[in-house]
Amino acid sequence: MSDFVEQCRTEWKRLGVPDSIAEEMQSDLASDIREAEADGVAVEELLGSSASDPRAFAASWATERGIVPMRSGRANRRRGRIALIAFTGVAATALIVAALLLATGEPKVGLAPSRATPPPHFLGATASFVPPPSRVQASAAAPIEWMLLCLAIVALGFSAWLWSRWDRPRVPTAPAQ
Amino acid sequence: MQCMANEGRHSQMLRGVLDICLLAVLDAGPAYGYEMTKRLRERGLASVGEGSIYPLLGRLERDGLVDTYRAASNGGPPRKYYRPSSAGRLALAVGVSEWRAARDAIDAVLAPVKIEVVS
Secondary structure: HHHHHHHHHHHHHOOOOOHHHHHHHHHHHHHHHHHHHHOOOOHHHHHHHHHHHHHHHHHHHHHHOOOHHHOOOHHHHHHHHHHHHHHHHHHHHHHHHHHHHHHHHOEEEEEEEEEOOOOOOOOEEEEOOOOOOEEEEOOOOHHHOOOOOOOOHHHHHHHHHHHHHOOOOOOOOOOOO | OOHHHHHHHHHHHHHHHHHHHHHHHHHHEOOOOHHHHHHHHHOOOOOOOOOOOOHHHHHHHHOOOOOOOEEEOOOEEEEEEEEEOHHHHHHHHHHHHHHHHHHHHHHHHHHHOOOOOOO
């Protein structure tokens, strides 16, 4: 359970709980958990379903004590989750768009008729059609698509890392109540 | 599914009266966090539901319903002990009165029901 207490301490630090108060809460919590475990009492009986979410537990405790403003607890987590969902959505959309453009987009190098095309001319008495001169039109889209794809992959990777930190199980052996 | 619904109701009911329960066990004598959990269990409340007593103790402290002090526990490290303040005793008296009134009213509504769960 030391991991649980450590994560609580990290959350208190993040919320700006003064060190003296955080140490007091940490010490009391660690002592209680130790004593409960010595008595053979499941941690869930002591902490309820909070046993599976130390950060929410720590924020709730600090908020209820009036050490941090109310909005710093659950509301901040909710706003953070919404921002993370939006970021993930944008990154996923960028990835899909880039992949679609690369897979089905316009040819990256193509021939286009020149606008300064002279009228078809005749050679001698025999009329023969000479196709207008063409010019090579190189598209700059390909590098942009690849850059978008790379950026989207990096953004999605970063997003996945954030989600893993957000949702990782805090206490592997303590199922939710 | 039904079990989950029952647990949810149990938690909801507890949420409204757990503060009174804590004040009640503290009225028997000062206690630290885990000691309160033990007293609750001895009185038949083995689970505190979704929440935990710690945030609730924080709220009681913030509202001035409990006084706190640090003292050595039995052979263990110093602990933070809680005891009801005068405002806390008043809140306990009011809360117990409200609980009994609510319980009686709900009992009156539920008394005619003859359906029982067969286990």
